[in-house]
Each structure stands twice: as C-alpha cells, then as structure tokens.
Amino acid sequence: LEGLASSLEPPSIRDNAIGVVDLGPDPRAFIERFEGAKRALLLEKFELGITSLTQLEDDGYAPAADLLANMAERGEGMIADAEQALIWRQRAASLGSSEAQYALAEMYMYGRIVQQDEAMAITLYREAARLGHESAKEKLRLIYAAVGLPLPDFLARDGRTILNF
Numbered sequence: 001l002e003g004l005a006s007s008l009e010p011p012s013i014r015d016n017a018i019g020v021v022d023l024g025p026d027p028r029a030f031i032e033r034f035e036g037a038k039r040a041l042l043l044e045k046f047e048l049g050i051t052s053l054t055q056l057e058d059d060g061y062a063p064a065a066d067l068l069a070n071m072a073e074r075g076e077g078m079i080a081d082a083e084q085a086l087i088w089r090q091r092a093a094s095l096g097s098s099e100a101q102y103a104l105a106e107m108y109m110y111g112r113i114v115q116q117d118e119a120m121a122i123t124l125y126r127e128a129a130r131l132g133h134e135s136a137k138e139k140l141r142l143i144y145a146a147v148g149l150p151l152p153d154f155l156a157r158d159g160r161t162i163l164n165f
Contacts, residue, residue, distance in 0.1 A: 030061045037064070046077035057091060065092035066100050082113050093124070101128035102136045130154055 056064035092100035
C-alpha cells in the first residue's frame with residue numbers, strides 16, 4: 001500500500017479546472033469526496049474506497065480516474081488489470097489530467113500496453129506540456145532537439161530557442 005499512499009499529491013481545484021467537466025458551484029466537494037475515498041483505501045476498506053473513486057470518476061473528476069488507473073496498474077486494492085488501468089488513464093487524460101496525458105504518452109512512445117505510436121505520444125506530450133507538466137516539456141525539448149526543430153513558444157525557456165537552451 002506504500003504506492004497507494006503516495007499515488008497522488010493532494011489534488012487542487014486546478015487539477016480539473018482545464019478539464020472538460022464543470023465541477024459545479026463547489027469544486028471543493030469533489031476534493032473532500034476524493035480525500036474520503038483515499039482515507040477508506042488507506043484503512044483497507046477497498047470496496048468503499050473504489051466505489052467512491054468510481055463515482056467521482058463517473059462525475060468527471062480526473063484525479064479519481066488517475067488514482068484508479070494507478071491502483072489497477074499496481075494491483076493495489078484490486079487485481080492488477082492493465083487494460084482497465086488504460087481505460088481509466090484515458091478517461092483521466094480526457095478530463096484534463098496532465099499526469100494521465102504524460103503517462104499515456106509514455107505508453108505510446110515505448111509500446112507499453114498499447115501499440116507503439118510515436119505521433120500519438122508526441123500529441124499527448126504536447127497536451128500535458130501545455131497544461132504545465134514539466135516532464136512532458138522536457139521530453140518534448142529533447143524530441144525537438146533530436147530532429148533539429150525550433151521550440152514552440154510554450155516550450156521555450158525565457159525566449160530561448162532549441163539552439164541555445
């Protein structure tokens with residue numbers, strides 16, 4: 001359960017602010033429900049925690065889908081299931097989770113669980129980078145450098161280009 005405890009940092013309202021789902025007038029209610037689900041999991045009340053997370057995921061809360069994906073990948077609180085993890089990861093990415101977008105990009109880049117597709121990986125790295133994901137930005141900088149392309153504005157550091165970063 002060590003991985004479960006550290007699977008996600010406490011979510012912020014920003015985590016879903018850029019997603020496709022409106023969290024309604026009180027987004028803090030989602031955070032409170034999410035924290036309650038995590039407490040249940042830490043107390044090994046897996047059925048309650050997973051049910052709560054699934055309801056949150058159904059309601060469009062990306063951190064819940066992300067945590068469910070992490071749990072399914074590792075077999076924490078449930079039987080390990082790579083295909084279900086992929087479904088939850090895709091859901092989290094579609095809801096605006098930069099962590100999920102980055103994780104999916106890595107899967108596509110290296111052909112883990114999915115068919116290798118570098119174009120899809122780069123698209124997902126871009127989505128995550130545009131949301132501020134630093135590892136995705138760094139990965140894209142390396143890719144752009146490898147092919148000799150100038151950096152797009154959202155990747156440039158202090159106005160630097162690929163030639164002098």
